[in-house]
Amino acid sequence: MATSDICADLRTREVADDLVRAGRERLYPGISNPNWCILRRRSEIFHRWFHGLCLQNARVLDVGGRIQPYRELIPFAHTYWSIDIRQTALVNVLANAEHLPFADNSVDIVICTQMIEYVTxxxxxxxxxxRVLRVGGSLFLSAPSIFPRDSxxxxxxxxxxxxxxxxxxxxxxxxxxxxASVAGFLRTVAVMLHFxxxxxxxxxxxxxxxxxxxxICGYLGEIVSSTRDGSFTVNYSVRAVK
Ligand SMILES: C[S@@+](CC[C@H](N)C(=O)[O-])C[C@H]1O[C@@H](n2cnc3c(N)ncnc32)[C@H](O)[C@@H]1O
Structure with a gap:
């Protein structure tokens, strides 16, 4: 292999390492992450949902899969397609998700986290x-309800x-x-301070x-508050079966 090829290979691997690190920070967020409370909770929800799946050789499609935080929760995937409009070392289909370049009923699992807010x-x-999910196939999605405009x-x-x-x-x-609302409000304050x-x-x-x-106040606040008021819930996890 030529020296330039080795350098390019190392650069790609470095970028891939950064993306994997970013994904792990979403799956197992540190306490200094302003999104800690919702990422932590989503991780619990997705762990439980994926654990309950009994599938062999699943065909998985990650929509908006530039970073793939939940990929490691699907060790039984046979094929893992990742579609995004931005090319990264983890993306293998460069396309707009509003026109998925896949046949009808061709996928067992679709993951679509924190991307639906960007589509037209x-x-x-x-x-x-x-359309692309087979009958009985599942969608796992997460979507923001309250978040400052990020782009x-x-x-x-x-x-x-x-x-x-x-x-x-x-x-x-x-x-x-x-x-619920307590953690949602405090998470919004944390995000704004970070911005x-x-x-x-x-x-x-x-x-x-x-x-x-x-x-920590958000976490404890939700444990001690008697209300599960959701008027300031900032993010939702969704599971849908075709
Ligand atoms: C906030 S990132 C989410 C990444 C990852 N799914 C996660 O949960 O960490 C949103 C991703 O959606 C991609 N995206 C936005 N609009 C898209 C579209 N129309 N088709 C495909 N990907 C899109 C962006 O390029 C970006 O990589």
Whole structure:
């Protein structure tokens, strides 16, 4: 192999390592992560959901799969396609998910986490996912309900009623709030502090001080508060069976 090829190979592997690290931080978030409370909860929910699947040689499609936090929860995958509009070392299908380049009924599991808010029309994406799933196949999705706009591509937020409408043609649907209002409110404060702290040093200090404090207060607040008020739930996990 030529030296330039070896360097390119090392660079790709480095980028892949960064993405895998980013994925692991989403699956097992540290306490200094401003999204700790919802990532932690989603991880629990997805662990339980995937554990309950009895599938051999599953064909899995990760929609918006630039980073693949939940991939390691599916060791029984035979094929793992990852579709995204951004090419990374983990993406093997470069395409717009509103036109999935897959045949009808060709996939056993679709994972679609934190991406539906970016598409032009979420109902088109929901129809496409339904089309490519085989009958009895499952969709595992997560979607934000309250989150500051993070880019110019960010278009939508979702409530349970919207999610029920989007996935109404599935035969089974489960929607789980990833937190109630106390943790949701404190997580939003943590995210905004992280946004506003423009310098790495400021983020580092926040990550050692206020953000862990907000995370712990959110966690304990939900345990001790008698209400499970969901008016400030910030994110939902969704499981739908075709
Ligand atoms: C916030 S990231 C989520 C990554 C990963 N699914 C996760 O949960 O960490 C959203 C991803 O969706 C991708 N994306 C946005 N719009 C898309 C589209 N129309 N088709 C395919 N991918 C899209 C983005 O490029 C990005 O990689």
């Amino acid at each position: 029309d979420p109902s088109v994406l929901a129809r496409e996912i339904h 110019v591509q960010d278009r939508w937020r979702f409530f349970p009623v919207t999610l029920r409408q989007l996935f109404s043609n599935f035969s089974e649907l489960e929607i789980i709030p990833e937190c 506003w702290a423009r310098y790495d040093a400021a983020r580092f200090v926040l990550g050692l001080s206020l953000i862990p404090l907000l995370n």
